[in-house]
Amino acid sequence: MHVLSSRVLLRPRDPEVSREFYGRTLGLAVYREFGTGPERGTVYFLGGGFLEVSGRSDTPPTDTLRLWLQVADCSAAHDELSRGGAHILRPPVKEPWGLIEMWIADPDGHRIVLTEVPADHPLRFRP
Structure with missing residues (x-):
């Protein structure tokens, strides 16, 4: 298997609060965004990897x-x-x-x- 890219997927309870935390509080740079509305996806740079905050979960x-x-x-x-x-x-x-x-x-x-x-x-x- 040849892995070309990877990311951690995070399904937060409140996507807006999580985007505020990862984007403003931690200051992670945005790699890309997709979709619209409150559950849109945001992918952040994590040094050599990525963190995607998208969707929603009550778990x-x-x-x-x-x-x-x-x-x-x-x-x-x-x-x-x-x-x-x-x-x-x-x-x-x-x-x-x-x-x-x-x-x-x-x-x-x-x-x-x-x-x-x-x-x-x-x-x-x-x-």
Whole structure:
């Protein structure tokens, strides 16, 4: 199988609230939009991937799905997201494995980890 592109599909309870969160609060850039009306689709850039917010669901979020977003500076992201009213689950912490991680939740409760790879972390170096 040769995969050409991929994206995570998200069916929020309230698409407008989720678009506000991903577009304004997180500041994700729009890749494309399709359809019309409140349930139209919006696809956001996620670094090397995409997040599509479209449709609607009344089903609670699953606890088995997480979004992992690498950022340049977790402290700066924490400050920016706090000012923007994001639901911060945990502020930035340096983990035992050397990455700096913080946790937030989207309006439906989907958990999102923001990760910073410090300059001296082995992930920055290729053998």
